Amino acid sequence: DQQVKQNSPSLSVQEGRISILNCDYTNSMFDYFLWYKKYPAEGPTFLISISSIKDKNEDGRFTVFLNKSAKHLSLHIVPSQPGDSAVYFCAANPGSQGNLIFGKGTKLSVKP
């Protein structure tokens, strides 16, 4: 039973356009959400996060939106660059258990 779902395994976007990566979750008790980026042969690196008390968080070209009623969050990358090509993981913090719950990831390809 997957608690964090990324239903699009891949996404292809033209350089300069917007990339939108989506994530759904099932547990309304999740209080913090994170996005990680992973290049081949490297570990995931933290990108951006959002608390459940907010509906938007922005950091440069990256913006995360949270819709609690729909249990949905999205990552917007504007403008997309070829160096953004990577696998993006959505993760939820379930509280005091220590671990994060990850989605399966979306592979983003930004074409020059």
Added chain:
Amino acid sequence: EAGVTQSPTHLIKTRGQQATLRCSPISGHTSVYWYQQALGLGLQFLLWYDEGEERNRGNFPPRFSGRQFPNYSSELNVNALELEDSALYLCASSFRDAGGYGYTFGSGTRLTVV
């Protein structure tokens, strides 16, 4: 500052054997987390250690075990290897109760079971 280091980078084992994977956290981090990334399954939580104690474990059989040493480094042991254990094993470290905010991942150990 050195990041999270994992060894070995690659490991090939035969079904039924045991594998030992090692992780050195960032200096000052007391928590170590182990994740498995099997093909098509995303990152699955395995184990969380803090201050030498196992704090939480994911939905994996007991043949997946580990420990944390006094210097906060950790090892993951997988006994009676099965073909489906082939995966990338990632270690992350953080300060205690970082709740994932301060996770730093290593580059992983690619385990192949033949």
